[in-house]
Amino acid sequence: MIKVCGVSKSFSKVKVLEDVSFTVDKGDIYGVIGHSGAGKSTLLRCFNGLETYDTGTINIMGKEVKELTSKELREFRKNVGIIFQSFNLINRKNVFENIAFPLEIWGKDKSFIKERVDSLIDLVGLKDKVNSDVRQLSGGQKQRVGIARALALNPKILLCDEATSALDPKTTKSILELLRDINNKFNITIIVVTHQMEVVKEICNKFILLEGGEIRSQGTTDELFVRPTKEMKTLIGEEELLPDTGYNIKIFFSKEISQKCLITSIARELNIDFSIVWGRLEKFRDNVMGSLIINASEENKGKILNYLDEKSIGWEVII
Amino acid sequence: MLFKEILLPALLETLYMVAISTIFAMILGFISAVVLIISKPKGLRPNLLIYKSLNLIINILRSFPFIILMISIFPLTKIIVGTTIGTNAAIVPLTLGAAPFAARIIESALLEVDYGIIEAAKSFGAKNHQIIFKVMVKEAMPSIVLGVTLTIINIIGYSAMAGTIGGGGLGDVAVKYGYYRFKTDIMIYTVIILIVVVQITQALGNLLHRKMVK
Numbered sequence: 001m002i003k004v005c006g007v008s009k010s011f012s013k014v015k016v017l018e019d020v021s022f023t024v025d026k027g028d029i030y031g032v033i034g035h036s037g038a039g040k041s042t043l044l045r046c047f048n049g050l051e052t053y054d055t056g057t058i059n060i061m062g063k064e065v066k067e068l069t070s071k072e073l074r075e076f077r078k079n080v081g082i083i084f085q086s087f088n089l090i091n092r093k094n095v096f097e098n099i100a101f102p103l104e105i106w107g108k109d110k111s112f113i114k115e116r117v118d119s120l121i122d123l124v125g126l127k128d129k130v131n132s133d134v135r136q137l138s139g140g141q142k143q144r145v146g147i148a149r150a151l152a153l154n155p156k157i158l159l160c161d162e163a164t165s166a167l168d169p170k171t172t173k174s175i176l177e178l179l180r181d182i183n184n185k186f187n188i189t190i191i192v193v194t195h196q197m198e199v200v201k202e203i204c205n206k207f208i209l210l211e212g213g214e215i216r217s218q219g220t221t222d223e224l225f226v227r228p229t230k231e232m233k234t235l236i237g238e239e240e241l242l243p244d245t246g247y248n249i250k251i252f253f254s255k256e257i258s259q260k261c262l263i264t265s266i267a268r269e270l271n272i273d274f275s276i277v278w279g280r281l282e283k284f285r286d287n288v289m290g291s292l293i294i295n296a297s298e299e300n301k302g303k304i305l306n307y308l309d310e311k312s313i314g315w316e317v318i319i
Numbered sequence: 320m321l322f323k324e325i326l327l328p329a330l331l332e333t334l335y336m337v338a339i340s341t342i343f344a345m346i347l348g349f350i351s352a353v354v355l356i357i358s359k360p361k362g363l364r365p366n367l368l369i370y371k372s373l374n375l376i377i378n379i380l381r382s383f384p385f386i387i388l389m390i391s392i393f394p395l396t397k398i399i400v401g402t403t404i405g406t407n408a409a410i411v412p413l414t415l416g417a418a419p420f421a422a423r424i425i426e427s428a429l430l431e432v433d434y435g436i437i438e439a440a441k442s443f444g445a446k447n448h449q450i451i452f453k454v455m456v457k458e459a460m461p462s463i464v465l466g467v468t469l470t471i472i473n474i475i476g477y478s479a480m481a482g483t484i485g486g487g488g489l490g491d492v493a494v495k496y497g498y499y500r501f502k503t504d505i506m507i508y509t510v511i512i513l514i515v516v517v518q519i520t521q522a523l524g525n526l527l528h529r530k531m532v533k
Contacts, residue, residue: 048442074444081442088439092457092531102443104453133533153443 001026001189002047002157007056009042009213016042017053017213024206026156029183029190031204031221033197039213040193044159047191048080049073061156078106081150085162087142089134095121095145096130102152120148124178140171147178151188158182160192164199176202200224201284222289227252227314240278240293242318247301248277248293252314255287262313263292270307272300293318325492326508332406333488333516336478340413341471347414348421348470351377353451355422356429363447380419385477388416389484409478409486417474424466428459461531468524472517479513489513 002024009017016039024030032040045051046058049065058065061079068076089098099120103113121130124144134142143163150158160179164172180203183190192204200207200221207224209217209231216231217224224232242248251262267273278293296304301317308315351373357363358370380388389412393403396411432455440454456463482490489509497506 050438050442074446077442077444082439084435084439086433086435088433088435090436090454090458092460101440101453102445105440105443105445105449135533149439149443 001028001061002191003057003059004043005057005059007043007046007053007058009039009046009051009053015213017046020056020208020210020213020215022208022215022218024189024191026189027183027187028206029180029192029204031200031207032191032193032210033195033200033207034210035195038210040195040210041161043210044161044191044193047157047159048077048082078153079155080157080159081153081155082159082161083143083146083150083163085165087139087146087166089142089145089149091135093134094130095126095132095134095137098134098145099148099152102149106153116152117148120151123151123182124148138171139167140175143167143171143175144178147175147182151182151186156188158188158190160190160194162194163192165194165196169198172196172199173202179203201282222254222284227291240318242277242293243295246295246297248295248318249301249304249308250291250293250316250318251308252291252316253281253289254314255284255289257311257313262311263294266304266307270300270303272296272303274300274304321505321508325496325505326489326512329487329489329492329509330512330516333475333478333482333490336406336409336413336481336486336488337471337474340410340417340474340478341467343410343414344417344421344470344474345467347418348425351418351422352425352429355426356455357447357451363450377419377422380415381423383416385412385416386480386484388412389481404485406487409481409488413474413477413481416477417470420473421466421470424469425459425463428462428466429455431462432458461528464528464531465524468521468528471520471524475513475517475520 004023005021007017007020008015020039020043022030032043034040042051046053046065047060049068052066060076063072063076065073065076090101093101096117099117100113103116108116118130121127124147126141126144126148129137129141134145137145146163147158158179163179164175167175176199179190179192182188183203190203192199194200204221206220207218208215209229211231217229253262263276274294274296276292277295279291281288281290281292294304305315305317355370355373358366358373360367360370362370383391389409392412392415396403396408399411400408402408436454436458437450440450445454478486478488479490479493482488482492483494485491489512493506493509496502497509
């Protein structure tokens, strides 16, 4: 669907993107995560030609974005909807007119527009706000209008540029749910650019981590949360404070073992003592995932590791 | 008597001059502002030559004190209207004096439009003219309305000056009767009428603006 290959870009002398490559498949919700200034928005804006890139290729649905003429680019943009952090709605148009705007641009007739906009308003749950002034809407409602507008032309891809960064956690969640619904219902590929870890965790199936314009981490989201890489930990701001004595063993909890009384069974079955010194368990969609670090004495180390291996549970000794 | 024979015709002349020159000045100003916005660096279609030349012309025209501008373009006025005296003749310098002002006002109103909104329109495949008229002008309309109000009031002020050198209108009356003939009462009346006209204009402008932003 989208194939990014060796993309680099610099603004005058500053490198914003460096040799970025990844592939997005149809139906993916793909996360691009990183700190502000990591180049993630720039990357996203290259996808619909709002920005250009210096080298490399971005191939979307068989077309090289850079090579499109301005007329082709306009045509191409019909297939790529976008929503923004600041919503970017036209303040002097009401909800209906905002959503109708892309359709008007493409010269659709009135009855078609009415039908399409009504169904979109239904989809995003703003039925009672059809004629409201957009200035009177809350942030979440504005983003719903933004989503409806982005979907008006029936795009195959939806780009989200920090779409939830201006919203509170609860509203963020409802917007993310809406995006997931849309992804399920219409099989639209969604690219999510964000600095919020929760967003990736909540809806993305794959992700890349950008830092200083380079990809530092890349993979599926489940993996990421069970075994975060060093870069991910920096981003989350997580550092483990562990005791200096004994051995620290990190046990990875996947969704299968999180409910299997693992810790208590180690203690009972091996008849040993150990302390839990660090842990991170998180709700991941509808499952629990994460890791626990236990501290055990040297003599028990072998037993524990054997036990974990027997049950084929992931572990790592931290020194 | 005084009102019917002197002040009313003068008021009508002033309103006529102001109205016609406002229309022309707005048309010229609007076109220039749109050209500036499109051709500016990072505009929809950057063209430095056009941008800089137009900028220069506007700045030059704006540097002229109005009364000097009026006299110096007499030849042009003669070509367009056939005479340099009278209300119609005054419309030419009034238009040329106010158009650059209007251009700047409209330009800044258009510049105020959030770039994100323009980008959003681009992202949906809008053509440049759609972005300008359906997005930028639409969004900037409340500011443009205030700008037009400002322009009109400016033109009213200019028109009084035009009156002194044969343009007619309230300025003419004030100078002829109030200044040369020491008729202070007429002078005061014209000032009061001008105050009322300006007040009404500003009130209407504010009202329209408020209606637009709700």
